[in-house]
Amino acid sequence: MTLSPDLIRTLTPLPVLVPMLAAAITLIGGRRPRFQRAVTMSALVIGLVVACLLLYLTDRDGISTLQVGGWDSPIGITLVVDQLSAVMLVVSSIVLLAVMGFAVGQGIHDGTERQPVSIFLPTYLALTAGISNAFLAGDLFNLYVGFEVLLAASFVLLTLGASADRVRAGVSYVMVSMVSSLIFLVGIALAYGATGTLNLAQMATRLDGIPVGTRTAVFGVLLVAFGIKAAVFPLSTxxxxxxxxxxxxxxxxxxxxxxxxxxxxxxxAHTLLFPQGELDNVLMICGLLTMLVGIFGAIAQSDIKRLLSFTLVSHIGYMVFGIALSTQQGLSGAIYYVAHHIIVQTALFLVVGLIERQAGSSSLRRLGGLAAASPxxxxxxxxxxxxxxxxPPFSGFIGKVALLQAGVAHPSALSWVLVAGxxxxxxxxxxxxxxVWTKAFWRSRADAPEGDLADVSPSALIDESEEDIAFDDRADVGRMPALMLIPTIGVVAVGLALTVFAGQFIAITDRAAADLRDRSIYIDAVLGPGYAEQAAATGGTR
Known part of the structure; x- marks a missing residue:
């Protein structure tokens, strides 16, 4: 028991340090693919183990902080681990490990000579470090750094293969992300100008003492920046x-x-910096529109990837709904739904990768008979x-029921509109x-409008210049590499585990939501016991 504080402080920086160190090692060993894969998988396994330990320790002993470089808070860089950040680390580590297993299996089976795999692995590890840094950041600028690491790594990953479509999409993605980053920088400048600090805990105490209009303006700018990154309507196109x-x-x-x-x-930001709720109605309206616009867009799609991308946007609306309620019940439901959606959405996109691998396309106009071909x-x-x-009884049902119950319990007519939405x-x-099920899996492929067409081979999915040929001429139809299938099944199993162990997991999200609602726990953990009470007594001027 006495070792817990020291142990958790030792573990805290590892989700960032381990993948960054592994990225450097894999970059150096770029000509040794097996060595690269071994280092990458080892780093991701270590990250998952560390994340699980952090979740266990924070749930048992409470929030923990680490001052990087020995600088005392609020001057130095602070890393903070609470139940929310620990839950996000665990879920993201599971997904990152499973997807890497899928990618390794795909590369081994299809060959890697046509893709810059030596760049893919270190970039993927850098992405992992950026995600972890964002979850652990205890100051606004360090959060910005985490987002920028994500931006740099994601642009490289998005344009792998350098096809025209990927470069075009990558340029569009980078332009939008740069606008978001610029807005975020403006928000950081405004927050610093208003409070004189970037430390989130100290900023939380000082924001209480500034005029409501100024505080709302700062929150609005930050919400735009975060809303673009979260794909909240109308910033999701x-x-x-x-x-x-x-x-x-x-x-x-x-x-x-x-x-x-x-x-x-x-x-x-909502729970720690701006808990007063001035923009809750705006968030509710954005959440409702995100749900509806996203799902209507999905209905209009004939490609499974685009269809799932629109459902991704749509279900962000549920999370925004839970946040906007500003209640412990709503926040707990939102955290549970975030974890559920990360797992389920990843599983579905991995399945689409298997469909492309097997059938040569993700277009519903070409697919059919997949249930008979591969049960x-x-x-x-x-x-x-x-x-x-x-x-019912899946975790999606549990998460939605939790959010809808929170909406019904909220004393607002707008919350009832969101319940209906x-x-x-x-x-x-x-x-x-x-x-998707009836067209891609259930109907006969002969009934599909373009059912006789498919790409030449899995490698043709990299080079769109290949001509289409008859689906029946594919020699590898109906074969799924085990190294790609097993990680996919693993992610699906984790989604089922969220159902089986929903009670235990919701208990964690309830405790996380309770701690988030009580800002003094976070503030005192970062700045010292009693700081929040003293700041409140002096009007937030400390």
């Missing part, structure tokens, strides 16, 4: 055009994780699809995934 063009593993990790980093930033693939798609739609969105999500 960039996502469906960016993610579907990337390789399957990249699309899976982007869809599962990157938008959730933005959602995490909104949760942290395993059909099952691996069906489980997360029903989970996404919120069919959430219900409609869930039903339309079921319609969308049922359409």
């Amino acid at each position: 960039w996502l469906p055009d960016s993610y579907p063009t990337a390789p399957a593993p990249v699309t899976a990790v982007f869809a599962g994780l990157l938008t959730k980093v933005g959602v995490y930033a909104i949760i942290r 395993v693939l059909a099952l691996v798609f069906l489980v997360p699809a029903l989970n996404l739609a919120g069919i 959430g219900t409609v969105t869930s039903l339309l999500t079921l319609y969308v995934v049922a359409r």
Whole structure:
């Protein structure tokens, strides 16, 4: 017991340091693919173990902080681990490890000579470090650094293969991300100008003493920056055009994780810096529109990747809904739904990668008969699809019920509108995934409008210049590499675990939400016991 504080402080920087060190090692060993893969997988396994330990220790002993370089808070860089950041680290570590396993299996089976794999692995590790840094950041500028590491790494991953579509999507993605980063910098400048600090804990105490209009303006600027990264409507139009063009593993990790980093930033800013709720109605309206616009966009799609990209946008609305309620119940439901959606969305995009690997396309106009051709693939798609739609007893149903109950309990007419919108969105999500099932898996391929066409080979998915040929001429139809299938099944199993152990996990999210609602726990952990009370007594001038 006495070793817990020292142990957790030792573990705290490892989610950032281990992948960064591994990235440097893999970059040096670029001509040795097996060595690169071994280092990468080892680093991700270590990251998962460390994240699980951090979650256990923070849930048992409470929040912990680390002052990097020995500088006392609030001057130095502070890394903070609470239940929220620990949950995000665990879920992201699971996804990052599974997707890397899928990518390694794909590379081993299809060959790596046509892709810059020596760059992919270190870049992927840098992305991992950026995600972890964002979750652990205890000051606003360090959070910005985490986002910028994500931006640099994600641009490289998004444009792997350098096809015209990928470069075009990458340029669009970078332009939008740079605008978001610029707005974030403006928000940082405004926050510093208003409070004289970038430390989140100290900023939280000083924001209470500034005029409401100034505080709302700062929050509004930060919300725009985070809303772009989280793909909240009307700042979400960039996502469906960016993610579907990337390789399957990249699309899976982007869809599962990157938008959730933005959602995490909104949760942290809303609960710690701006808990007064001045913009809650705006958030509710944005959440409702995000749900509906996203799912209506999904209905109009004929490509599974684009369809899932729109459902990704749509279900961000549920998370924003929970945050905007400003209640412990709503916040707990939002955290649970974030974890659920990371797992399920990643699983679905990995399944699409298997569909492309097997059938040569993700277009519903070309697909059919997949259930007969591969019952395993059909099952691996069906489980997360029903989970996404919120069919009982899956975790999607549990998360939505938690959010809808929180909405019903909220004393606002607007919350009832969101309850109705959430219900409609869930039903339309079921319609969308049922359409994919009936067209891609259930009907005969002969009934598909372009069912006789497919790409030449898995490598043709990298080079769009290949001509289409008859699907029946593919020699490898119906074969799924085990090294790609096993990680996909693993992610689906984690989604099922969120259902089986929902009670235990919701207990964690409840405790996380309670601590987030009580800002003094975070403030005192960073700045010292009693700091929050003293700051309140002096009007936030400390």
